[in-house]
Amino acid sequence: MMKGLKKWRLFTLLTALTIFLAGCGQEEISTLLPAGEVAKDQFNLLLLSSGIMLFVILVVVIIYVIALLRFRRSKLGEDHVPEQVEGSNVLELVWTVIPILLVLLLAVPTVYYTYKLGNVSAMGAVDDDGNAENLVVDVTAKLYWWEFDYPELGVTTAQELVVPMDEKVYFNLIAADVKHSFWIPAVGGKLDNNVENVNKFYLIFEKDSRDLEEGVFFGKCAELCGPSHALMDFKVKTLTRAEFDDWVLAMQATEGATADKASADQGEALFAESCISCHAVSGVGDPAYLGVEHSGAVGPNLTTFGDRNRVAGFMDHDEKSLKEWIKDPQKYKPGNTMPAFDHLSDAELDALAGYLMGLSVEK
Amino acid sequence: MSSVAQKKGFGAWLWDWLTTVDHKKIGILYLLGGGFFFVLGGIEAVLIRIQLLHPNSDLISAGLFNQLITMHGTTMIFLAAMPILFGFMNAIMPLQIGARDVAFPFINSLGLWMFIFGGLFLNISWFMGQAPDAGWTSYTSLAITSEGHGVDFYSIGLQIAGGGTLMSGINFLVTIINMRAPGMTYMRMPLFTWTTFIASAMILFAFPPLTIGLFFLTFDRLFGGNFFDHTMGGNTIIWEHIFWIFGHPEVYILILPAFGIFSEIFPTFARKRLFGYTSMVFATVLIGFLGFMVWAHHMFTVGLGSTANAIFAVATMAIAVPTGVKIFNWLLTMWGGSIKVTVPMLYAIAFIPSFVMGGVTGIMQGAAPLDYQLHDSYFIVAHFHYVIVGGVVLGILAATHYWWPKMFGTMLSEGLGKLTFWTFFIGFHMTFLIQHWLGFWGMPRRVFTYMDGQGWNAANYISTVGAFFMSVGVIVLVINIIITTVKNERVGNDPWGDGRTLEWATQSPPVYYNFPQTPLVRGLDTVWIEKSEGNKSGVTPAVPLQDIHMPHGSIIPFLMSFGLFMAGFGAMFRLETSWGLSLLVFGLFWTFVTMSIRSVKDDLGYYVPKEEILRDMKREGGQK
Numbered sequence: 001m002m003k004g005l006k007k008w009r010l011f012t013l014l015t016a017l018t019i020f021l022a023g024c025g026q027e028e029i030s031t032l033l034p035a036g037e038v039a040k041d042q043f044n045l046l047l048l049s050s051g052i053m054l055f056v057i058l059v060v061v062i063i064y065v066i067a068l069l070r071f072r073r074s075k076l077g078e079d080h081v082p083e084q085v086e087g088s089n090v091l092e093l094v095w096t097v098i099p100i101l102l103v104l105l106l107a108v109p110t111v112y113y114t115y116k117l118g119n120v121s122a123m124g125a126v127d128d129d130g131n132a133e134n135l136v137v138d139v140t141a142k143l144y145w146w147e148f149d150y151p152e153l154g155v156t157t158a159q160e161l162v163v164p165m166d167e168k169v170y171f172n173l174i175a176a177d178v179k180h181s182f183w184i185p186a187v188g189g190k191l192d193n194n195v196e197n198v199n200k201f202y203l204i205f206e207k208d209s210r211d212l213e214e215g216v217f218f219g220k221c222a223e224l225c226g227p228s229h230a231l232m233d234f235k236v237k238t239l240t241r242a243e244f245d246d247w248v249l250a251m252q253a254t255e256g257a258t259a260d261k262a263s264a265d266q267g268e269a270l271f272a273e274s275c276i277s278c279h280a281v282s283g284v285g286d287p288a289y290l291g292v293e294h295s296g297a298v299g300p301n302l303t304t305f306g307d308r309n310r311v312a313g314f315m316d317h318d319e320k321s322l323k324e325w326i327k328d329p330q331k332y333k334p335g336n337t338m339p340a341f342d343h344l345s346d347a348e349l350d351a352l353a354g355y356l357m358g359l360s361v362e363k
Numbered sequence: 364m365s366s367v368a369q370k371k372g373f374g375a376w377l378w379d380w381l382t383t384v385d386h387k388k389i390g391i392l393y394l395l396g397g398g399f400f401f402v403l404g405g406i407e408a409v410l411i412r413i414q415l416l417h418p419n420s421d422l423i424s425a426g427l428f429n430q431l432i433t434m435h436g437t438t439m440i441f442l443a444a445m446p447i448l449f450g451f452m453n454a455i456m457p458l459q460i461g462a463r464d465v466a467f468p469f470i471n472s473l474g475l476w477m478f479i480f481g482g483l484f485l486n487i488s489w490f491m492g493q494a495p496d497a498g499w500t501s502y503t504s505l506a507i508t509s510e511g512h513g514v515d516f517y518s519i520g521l522q523i524a525g526g527g528t529l530m531s532g533i534n535f536l537v538t539i540i541n542m543r544a545p546g547m548t549y550m551r552m553p554l555f556t557w558t559t560f561i562a563s564a565m566i567l568f569a570f571p572p573l574t575i576g577l578f579f580l581t582f583d584r585l586f587g588g589n590f591f592d593h594t595m596g597g598n599t600i601i602w603e604h605i606f607w608i609f610g611h612p613e614v615y616i617l618i619l620p621a622f623g624i625f626s627e628i629f630p631t632f633a634r635k636r637l638f639g640y641t642s643m644v645f646a647t648v649l650i651g652f653l654g655f656m657v658w659a660h661h662m663f664t665v666g667l668g669s670t671a672n673a674i675f676a677v678a679t680m681a682i683a684v685p686t687g688v689k690i691f692n693w694l695l696t697m698w699g700g701s702i703k704v705t706v707p708m709l710y711a712i713a714f715i716p717s718f719v720m721g722g723v724t725g726i727m728q729g730a731a732p733l734d735y736q737l738h739d740s741y742f743i744v745a746h747f748h749y750v751i752v753g754g755v756v757l758g759i760l761a762a763t764h765y766w767w768p769k770m771f772g773t774m775l776s777e778g779l780g781k782l783t784f785w786t787f788f789i790g791f792h793m794t795f796l797i798q799h800w801l802g803f804w805g806m807p808r809r810v811f812t813y814m815d816g817q818g819w820n821a822a823n824y825i826s827t828v829g830a831f832f833m834s835v836g837v838i839v840l841v842i843n844i845i846i847t848t849v850k851n852e853r854v855g856n857d858p859w860g861d862g863r864t865l866e867w868a869t870q871s872p873p874v875y876y877n878f879p880q881t882p883l884v885r886g887l888d889t890v891w892i893e894k895s896e897g898n899k900s901g902v903t904p905a906v907p908l909q910d911i912h913m914p915h916g917s918i919i920p921f922l923m924s925f926g927l928f929m930a931g932f933g934a935m936f937r938l939e940t941s942w943g944l945s946l947l948v949f950g951l952f953w954t955f956v957t958m959s960i961r962s963v964k965d966d967l968g969y970y971v972p973k974e975e976i977l978r979d980m981k982r983e984g985g986q987k
């Protein structure tokens with residue numbers, strides 16, 4: 001009976017907590033609406049710790065309110081001198097032992113999950129043919145954009161991470177300039193992109209991003225990295241494994257693609273003249289290999305620009321924003337390394353924007 | 364020298380304050396300096412919140428915003444919270460142990476002026492248009508690439524102020540060890556003295572790493588050192604370790620004195636001795652020790668590996684145990700007491716739930732895998748403001764009201780005090796409670812703007828409105844102080860009526876030699892024991908009336924600090940101006956000369972004659 005009652009209490013508390021915690025937040029970005037196993041583990045730990053912590057707060061507040069109600073001088077009389085109690089060994093022992101037990105209750109799953117989420121031993125595993133068993137993505141954080149290389153597949157993209165669902169995706173993280181931190185709140189906790197060493201971890205994506213209002217998960221930079229830290233966003237698109245393989249094929253098919261200066265398309269000609277030295281339009285670049293002298297691209301790879309959700313990570317994905325961005329990038333992302341192209345005429349900008357919006361591997 | 368206010372010109376008055384080595388005056392100067400920077404940091408905070416009122420706001424530019432957050436954090440921690448606490452330690456702790464002064468009055472004054480010049484140095488950056496912008500943690504890959512002199516202001520300014528802090532810490536340690544009145548054993552020391560003691564010991568161990576870190580940073584930026592430049596074989600993560608080996612104990616250096624303040628207030632206004640005094644002392648020592656063992660919990664996401672994360676996670680959680688002991692002891696101090704809700708008590712009562720909320724979210728972050736989600740999000744911002752505002756600032760406000768009559772001889776208005784309390788308290792919870800959810804909803808911290816449509820708009824709006832409430836509270840406090848000072852209604856030795864510790868046995872404000880005769884301490888809560896045995900004066904003298912030895916004032920600490928201040932500018936502009944290098948050399952030379960003067964000049968202090976003390980005592984008797 002008592003046992004059942006206790007279970008019932010715990011269950012109600014956890015249910016109430018779940019409702020309380022999951023009440024709001026956007027699916028694209030909320031840690032309270034986990035979209036993968038890692039985020040779910042972390043959410044469970046959140047529920048457990050919140051439960052313990054609310055219990056502590058509750059006990060304190062109850063004692064506290066009763067003390068305040070019962071022992072007011074206005075009730076006891078101005079001259080009342082209470083007994084000068086020294087303390088109580090029993091009571092003090094009680095409130096030493098109970099917190100120790102509560103801490104243990106939290107410490108055990110904490111240690112378990114720390115090792116579970118930190119386990120990247122399968123990262124380099126290969127099958128009998130020598131092919132990698134798991135997808136590995138190299139993430140290079142730069143001022144203020146993200147480069148995603150798929151070294152095994154020979155594919156490179158930027159600003160929008162494309163991943164298959166329901167499998168472990170391993171990440172190598174590094175920063176090319178200053179420290180950043182890679183965070184996809186809905187899918188799992190962050191890990192820093194240090195400048196001097198590669199950090200490794202994995203995430204599992206379980207929710208189809210097409211079901212989301214925005215069509216993508218939001219990713220953030222979590223470490224202060226200069227003026228435009230707030231704008232260093234990226235997006236995540238999840239696909240089924242088959243679709244992902246198609247996407248990779250489409251990306252690989254762009255090998256050697258380049259903009260032609262003599263093109264009849266004015267936009268392409270302009271791009272070839274002004275942009276190609278920093279921005280590639282082929283998804284098969286020369287992927288930067290981590291751990292060695294970092295090469296990488298100067299600017300984001302634009303092969304999939306037309307498929308993206310945002311311009312520069314945070315502006316609306318339309319030609320108007322794109323043109324404003326090209327004219328004066330410093331205005332929108334102060335401290336970024338792209339020069340302004342304010343000498344272009346409106347007609348040239350239109351053409352350039354039209355060309356960029358047409359860059360797609362998905363259509 | 365008489366304590367009667369003699370007619371003095373402005374010059375003499377200013378000279379008196381610039382040269383003072385009296386711990387009570389130095390305490391007041393710390394409060395003034397800290398209070399000024401507290402308001403400054405508050406203005407920075409309000410600007411931050413105004414910028415975040417709406418999404419895509421462009422009121423404040425990205426660069427300026429980063430300067431604001433950096434200076435807000437740096438100012439509040441180094442130039443507001445710590446100096447204000449130092450103010451109370453200076454003003455009250457020697458009285459609590461029945462001492463005449465601190466152990467090294469000259470060094471006390473030097474610590475004060477180094478803090479003031481360090482603080483000025485940091486804030487002059489605003490006028491040069493290049494304030495620090497790499498965050499108060501100044502993580503090095505960003506800090507060494509930050510353009511302009513912003514981060515130099517940070518590293519040099521904090522170096523100067525930090526040196527002052529270290530000296531003060533050592534001074535308090537020696538004072539408490541050596542200068543306790545007869546009978547004041549360690550286990551009879553008031554809790555505020557105990558927490559001052561432990562906090563000072565922590566300063567002794569925590570500030571040297573900061574000094575070294577800032578030294579490396581300065582050399583990296585100004586003299587081409589490569590301690591943190593990874594392209595030259597340096598390592599930025601070393602800075603993170605060094606910073607947090609200082610930075611984590613620092614939060615305990617701040618919170619322990621606040622614990623001490625509340626441990627004085629609860630017994631006074633519950634008219635009951637502190638419950639579990641011994642366990643409170645042990646909990647304080649234990650927290651001080653554990654505070655050094657857990658710095659890496661600030662670095663769970665740096666990639667230290669599972670084993671390091673697991674060890675630091677469990678060690679972090681362990682701190683909950685002694686802290687919990689303290690909370691329950693305070694509760695049981697109130698239990699069975701006779702609680703009078705004055706303004707200081709109001710803060711103490713409000714502190715318990717606020718701080719518990721901040722404490723438990725600290726444990727949540729101690730769970731490393733959960734911290735991967737919470738770290739560097741708004742949840743962290745909420746957590747540390749709950750601890751620092753809900754603990755330290757409430758403690759400071761409580762102490763301000765509690766000890767104001769002792770320090771200034773006049774009582775702050777209770778009515779206005781309550782107004783301050785309610786606006787500040789409501790504003791505080793309004794600002795920061797909702798930020799926990801902002802963190803859960805994925806909002807990173809230190810962002811100068813955010814996109815519309817991420818579900819963060821309403822919460823940010825509420826948070827900003829709360830910040831306005833807090834500002835109103837602080838403005839009312841300033842008005843309260845002005846009105847009280849103008850009215851200047853004098854109060855007696857023990858204005859709260861239930862004072863328990865030694866400071867309540869001397870005059871308000873105390874004469875410059877503190878006690879006419881050194882008191883004899885017969886137990887914990889000395890004054891309470893004396894009063895309950897019918898001794899109205901609250902003190903039994905330990906020695907016959909005799910001449911009192913006191914130190915002379917000195918302008919040298921002021922000049923010494925000014926030399927470092929000049930050298931700082933010299934170092935910064937060494938290369939780009941013609942005068943930089945000369946100023947650097949001159950400033951250091953100046954400091955060295957003042958040090959030499961101090962060393963070779965014999966200053967044995969002076970004696971306050973018995974007759975003068977008798978005269979003062981008679982006049983005091985006459986007033987009653």
